[in-house]
Amino acid sequence: MTSDFETQWRLYRRAEVRLPRVRRISPPAPPAAPRRVGGLVELLSRGLYDAVVLDAWGVLNLGDAPIPAARAAFAALRASGLPLRVLSNDAGSDAPQSAARHARRGFDVRPEEIVYGLDLMAPTLETLGVAPEECALIAPRPAPRAEHTARMCDLSDPRADVARALVLLSSVGYDDATHERLRGLLRAQPRPLLVCNPDIVSPEPVGSAIEPGYYAHALAEELGIEPIFLGKPFPGVYARLLEGMPGLARERILCVGDTLHTDVLGGAVAGMHTLLVESGFFRGQDLEARCAEAGITPTWLSAHL
Ligand SMILES: [Mg+2]
Numbered sequence: 549m550t551s552d553f554e555t556q557w558r559l560y561r562r563a564e565v566r567l568p569r570v571r572r573i574s575p576p577a578p579p580a581a582p583r584r585v586g587g588l589v590e591l592l593s594r595g596l597y598d599a600v601v602l603d604a605w606g607v608l609n610l611g612d613a614p615i616p617a618a619r620a621a622f623a624a625l626r627a628s629g630l631p632l633r634v635l636s637n638d639a640g641s642d643a644p645q646s647a648a649r650h651a652r653r654g655f656d657v658r659p660e661e662i663v664y665g666l667d668l669m670a671p672t673l674e675t676l677g678v679a680p681e682e683c684a685l686i687a688p689r690p691a692p693r694a695e696h697t698a699r700m701c702d703l704s705d706p707r708a709d710v711a712r713a714l715v716l717l718s719s720v721g722y723d724d725a726t727h728e729r730l731r732g733l734l735r736a737q738p739r740p741l742l743v744c745n746p747d748i749v750s751p752e753p754v755g756s757a758i759e760p761g762y763y764a765h766a767l768a769e770e771l772g773i774e775p776i777f778l779g780k781p782f783p784g785v786y787a788r789l790l791e792g793m794p795g796l797a798r799e800r801i802l803c804v805g806d807t808l809h810t811d812v813l814g815g816a817v818a819g820m821h822t823l824l825v826e827s828g829f830f831r832g833q834d835l836e837a838r839c840a841e842a843g844i845t846p847t848w849l850s851a852h853l
Contacts, residue, residue, distance in 0.1 A: 600633075617853065672776060685702060746764070
């Protein structure tokens with residue numbers, strides 16, 4: 549793995565076979581080409597939207613550093629009084645911890661405004677009929693959602709051999725030995741692999757970090773397994789998001805993000821409008837060309853939030 553953009557882009561393109569298909573959906577019909585705007589403030593002034601859904605990494609912050617232009621846009625969004633949500637693929641934190649980090653960076657996000665793919669972990673296990681005690685967890689301890697994860701064994705625990713499901717939350721501390729162990733368990737006994745952060749990479753102030761989706765897609769390619777992805781761009785997290793905003797028409801909701809294959813694809817498949825910003829994954833790239841290449845078209849493009 550490398551922090552080289554082309555390599556990361558190819559990984560997202562290769563993963564498309566496992567992602568939702570944007571062309572199947574309507575409304576709104578995907579625009580033929582995205583339109584350039586100055587940012588969220590310009591769109592707010594046009595009165596096009598009744599709610600805004602923000603990605604965090606690459607939109608509000610890079611690593612721990614706030615993106616300066618995002619602060620003013622976020623303040624304008626707050627001043628507008630529109631409902632806002634932060635839709636996050638972070639599966640390493642509980643909402644109060646995330647909200648505290650956002651506050652430190654200058655964004656007053658309330659815990660109840662954050663929606664995670666991780667929120668779907670417990671309901672998905674319940675649907676599978678698997679108890680937390682029957683799961684092996686891949687995440688640093690203490691892990692978020694302690695009421696469930698504290699009851700899961702670690703991957704290194706012999707009980708993981710007979711775990712009925714494997715739950716991948718975080719790539720922090722994930723090394724070659726982790727990957728070998730996970731691969732060995734899936735080979736020995738195929739079983740559900742829940743991936744609560746489908747991202748392949750996330751942008752840092754310099755370079756990028758490898759995220760759980762990277763390992764999950766690699767295992768899917770190698771072993772022919774079908775990981776259960778919980779988070780953007782998969783539909784479950786959008787259903788949960790919309791449940792929490794009753795009465796809002798989805799075509800009046802704007803999803804803002806810095807990646808095509810998570811934020812824009814997921815928002816479009818869910819029937820919402822999308823704004824792709826250049827301040828994260830696509831730093832220094834030709835956005836129009838990348839959108840055309842992938843066939844994923846946001847409604848809007850801008851340099852930053
Ligand atoms: Mg992002």
